[in-house]
Amino acid sequence: MLSRTAENLFWMARHIERAENTARILDVAHRSSLLPLDIEGTEAYLWYAPLNITGCAAAYEEKFGLARADAVTHYMALEPENPSSIHSCLRLARENARSVRGAITSEMWEVINSTWLEINRLSRTMSDERYPDFFEWVKERSHLFRGVTVGTILKDIALSFIRLGTFLERADNTARILDVKYHILLPSVADVGGAADYYQWGSLLKSVSAFEAYKKIYRDVISPLRVAELFILRDDMPRSLHACMNEVETALTHINGMSGREARRLAGEIHADLHFGRIENVFARGLHEYLTEFLESTDLLGREIRDAYLSRRDYLPAAAMRQVA
Amino acid sequence: MNIQKSPGFYNEMHDTKGVVREIYQSYAAWLDALPEGKLERKSAEAELLFRRLGITFAVYGQADGGERLIPFDIVPRIFGADEWRRLEQGLKQRVRALNAFMNDIYHDQEIIKAGIISAHQVLDNAMYRPEMRGVNLPNQVYAQIAGIDLVRVAQNDFYVLEDNLRTPSGVSYMLENRKTMMRLFPELFAMYAVEPVEHYPQMLLDTLRESAPYYIDDPVIVVLTPGAYNSAYFEHAFLASQMGVELVEGQDLFVDQNRVYMHTTEGPQQVHVIYRRVDDDFLDPLAFRPDSMLGVPGLFEAYRSGNVALANGVGTGVADDKSTYLFVPDMIHFYLGEKPILSNVPTWRLSEADDLEYVLEHLSELVVKEVQGSGGYGMLVGPTSTKEEIEAYRQRILSGPEQFIAQPTLALSACPTLVESGVAPRHVDLRPFVLSGKDIRLVPGGLTRVALKEGSLVVNSSQGGGTKDTWVLEE
Numbered sequence: 001m002l003s004r005t006a007e008n009l010f011w012m013a014r015h016i017e018r019a020e021n022t023a024r025i026l027d028v029a030h031r032s033s034l035l036p037l038d039i040e041g042t043e044a045y046l047w048y049a050p051l052n053i054t055g056c057a058a059a060y061e062e063k064f065g066l067a068r069a070d071a072v073t074h075y076m077a078l079e080p081e082n083p084s085s086i087h088s089c090l091r092l093a094r095e096n097a098r099s100v101r102g103a104i105t106s107e108m109w110e111v112i113n114s115t116w117l118e119i120n121r122l123s124r125t126m127s128d129e130r131y132p133d134f135f136e137w138v139k140e141r142s143h144l145f146r147g148v149t150v151g152t153i154l155k156d157i158a159l160s161f162i163r164l165g166t167f168l169e170r171a172d173n174t175a176r177i178l179d180v181k182y183h184i185l186l187p188s189v190a191d192v193g194g195a196a197d198y199y200q201w202g203s204l205l206k207s208v209s210a211f212e213a214y215k216k217i218y219r220d221v222i223s224p225l226r227v228a229e230l231f232i233l234r235d236d237m238p239r240s241l242h243a244c245m246n247e248v249e250t251a252l253t254h255i256n257g258m259s260g261r262e263a264r265r266l267a268g269e270i271h272a273d274l275h276f277g278r279i280e281n282v283f284a285r286g287l288h289e290y291l292t293e294f295l296e297s298t299d300l301l302g303r304e305i306r307d308a309y310l311s312r313r314d315y316l317p318a319a320a321m322r323q324v325a
Numbered sequence: 326m327n328i329q330k331s332p333g334f335y336n337e338m339h340d341t342k343g344v345v346r347e348i349y350q351s352y353a354a355w356l357d358a359l360p361e362g363k364l365e366r367k368s369a370e371a372e373l374l375f376r377r378l379g380i381t382f383a384v385y386g387q388a389d390g391g392e393r394l395i396p397f398d399i400v401p402r403i404f405g406a407d408e409w410r411r412l413e414q415g416l417k418q419r420v421r422a423l424n425a426f427m428n429d430i431y432h433d434q435e436i437i438k439a440g441i442i443s444a445h446q447v448l449d450n451a452m453y454r455p456e457m458r459g460v461n462l463p464n465q466v467y468a469q470i471a472g473i474d475l476v477r478v479a480q481n482d483f484y485v486l487e488d489n490l491r492t493p494s495g496v497s498y499m500l501e502n503r504k505t506m507m508r509l510f511p512e513l514f515a516m517y518a519v520e521p522v523e524h525y526p527q528m529l530l531d532t533l534r535e536s537a538p539y540y541i542d543d544p545v546i547v548v549l550t551p552g553a554y555n556s557a558y559f560e561h562a563f564l565a566s567q568m569g570v571e572l573v574e575g576q577d578l579f580v581d582q583n584r585v586y587m588h589t590t591e592g593p594q595q596v597h598v599i600y601r602r603v604d605d606d607f608l609d610p611l612a613f614r615p616d617s618m619l620g621v622p623g624l625f626e627a628y629r630s631g632n633v634a635l636a637n638g639v640g641t642g643v644a645d646d647k648s649t650y651l652f653v654p655d656m657i658h659f660y661l662g663e664k665p666i667l668s669n670v671p672t673w674r675l676s677e678a679d680d681l682e683y684v685l686e687h688l689s690e691l692v693v694k695e696v697q698g699s700g701g702y703g704m705l706v707g708p709t710s711t712k713e714e715i716e717a718y719r720q721r722i723l724s725g726p727e728q729f730i731a732q733p734t735l736a737l738s739a740c741p742t743l744v745e746s747g748v749a750p751r752h753v754d755l756r757p758f759v760l761s762g763k764d765i766r767l768v769p770g771g772l773t774r775v776a777l778k779e780g781s782l783v784v785n786s787s788q789g790g791g792t793k794d795t796w797v798l799e800e
């Protein structure tokens with residue numbers, strides 16, 4: 001496959017997944033803001049979380065100052081100037097898809113294209129009560145895209161690059177959500193078992209669609225340790241780090257070729273760590289430190305993948321060099 | 326439904342007495358029985374389909390640079406089997422002669438020696454590529470893909486308006502138009518036995534395979550596009566995917582030891598045939614325009630050494646130039662020893678003093694075009710222009726008469742078309758796509774372009790033209 005095609009497929013999938021995750025993060029922030037939380041300056045405190053998770057706090061502050069519910073939501077959902085807003089992600093997903101129309105099925109293209117056309121039909125601003133429906137819509141479009149992809153595309157290397165993009169992005173997001181939210185919620189751990197606590201931790205679980213899974217697996221009150229375990233180590237939870245790295249590793253083994261040995265090794269190492277890890281050890285090392293290290297490793301993995309498969313290595317042919325000289 | 330009739334020019338559907346022609350009779354009856362508003366609803370549905378599929382093109386020079394739809398008209402244009410057979414023969418004949426001409430002028434130049442066309446006309450033409458002299462191409466074919474624009478002025482009177490031998494576009498619309506019609510009106514295809522056109526990509530792939538360097542059994546073929554912002558990008562992507570080959574940009578290719586490779590996830594892979602949709606000038610910054618970012622350094626040398634084939638070949642522009650056009654009937658006599666089946670439009674060359682004088686006196690009746698123009702840009706349609714426009718154009722002509730040709734304003738045939746006021750006649754042309762490999766072939770049909778403005782004779786999509794599905798009926 002053309003390196004550029006692989007690159008476009010990879011980023012198409014990453015941007016769709018990122019749009020979905022941003023919708024999830026904002027959705028949870030919205031729900032949380034409706035719940036009591038016993039902290040000073042609640043609004044700003046709560047609304048920094050989405051900005052921190054997606055790494056756009058600095059850019060936001062420069063433009064709008066203090067984090068406010070409506071401004072943050074708009075900035076992250078619809079602002080075209082924000083390169084990581086849902087709007088921008090859907091645009092970039094479409095641009096990437098448009099460059100590789102031959103490599104994706106027409107059904108996939110139709111989903112991506114009509115999603116982009118629909119978000120463009122929305123007004124530039126949206127009233128507060130319409131946002132939950134909007135987030136739901138973004139999630140649905142992403143689900144639809146994944147379903148259509150699996151249901152229509154040939155199981156070849158194109159699919160491997162799409163899955164690589166999807167699951168690297170998802171792993172990244174799950175790690176960030178857990179890192180940021182966990183530390184907001186920890187102060188209330190003293191209040192374990194209280195109603196507020198239950199709803200707050202519940203909303204964190206819901207942000208990765210893991211609320212029902214938690215109930216099913218643990219049949220117990222929500223404990224921070226178990227939430228972390230579910231997010232990180234359970235390979236049966238589809239948005240956990242372990243599950244994502246399962247997919248990343250599988251996708252990499254399906255990509256043939258001489259290059260990419262280091263990417264495969266690194267993916268194997270990250271995966272093994274999750275596969276054999278114990279949550280007690282994670283906490284012994286420190287959750288934040290653990291997640292930071294995980295994000296660094298996946299970032300490195302992303303760069304290895306780029307170097308091995310996606311970039312056109314600068315290649316100045318002999319003929320050109322002669323002419324230039 | 327009430328269909329408006331058309332006075333003064335050939336109407337594809339009705340004869341001069343207003344009686345529906347035989348091949349349109351079933352269609353007219355069907356149209357007549359349609360409930361009020363049904364056609365409009367279907368038309369809106371078609372537009373939605375095209376938009377969802379992203380069948381768009383970019384209009385250059387528009388401030389927003391946005392993607393637009395080429396309006397699709399849902400009334401088909403129908404050809405009978407006999408009509409088509411004659412056109413097909415004429416088209417093959419013409420393209421055969423054009424390829425023979427190009428092979429000749431880049432080799433022995435017999436046609437110049439015979440005094441049929443002047444050395445000046447060929448060798449001093451800006452589109453003539455001296456670098457191509459003596460280069461032998463597979464099958465001696467220069468234009469594997471030719472788009473010949475035809476207009477009809479009477480029942481059996483077709484004129485060739487121009488030969489497009491560089492990178493003719495529009496074939497994706499021919500295919501999508503058919504797909505859309507079949508989706509919207511399956512009942513019409515039960516009524517009419519319409520020749521299929523859907524195998525065009527396969528035919529194109531066969532043609533490209535046959536164009537490969539002779540020693541390659543299983544050539545690697547790619548489509549080369551200037552990129553996603555090109556006006557015809559949709560078509561490039563469409564054809565690549567329909568043929569199952571890679572769609573590449575210049576940055577995906579590189580040349581080493583006169584061989585062309587593409588960057589793949591598994592390392593470099595050699596490429597043997599490039600269906601390029603990039604103009605000669607931008608193909609190779611080392612050989613042509615050094616500022617080209619779209620091309621591949623070293624590609625032209627690889628091409629000249631025969632290690633890679635280009636479709637179309639380099640240097641075809643000299644043959645589809647509007648001043649060379651004049652000589653195509655002579656080429657048919659000279660190379661094939663045949664009588665031309667399709668006629669040329671009578672043309673005045675403004676480089677000739679007599680012609681110039683006549684044309685300047687009759688500007689308000691004529692169509693004047695730039696010799697190397699295309700896309701309907703920069704032409705004058707005398708009868709529909711204002712006095713000021715004509716005067717402004719006169720000044721342009723006087724500053725370089727050899728850059729222009731003039732033709733009489735043809736009474737282009739009109740085909741019923743759905744417009745605001747209902748179904749009314751609008752002027753149409755036809756662009757069939759002729760493929761030349763070891764053999765010469767074309768699918769029965771082409772792209773019918775329609776001037777949607779009442780009375781307008783300019784069918785180009787960049788000038789507000791639309792397209793129609795074109796049916797050739799089985800015998």
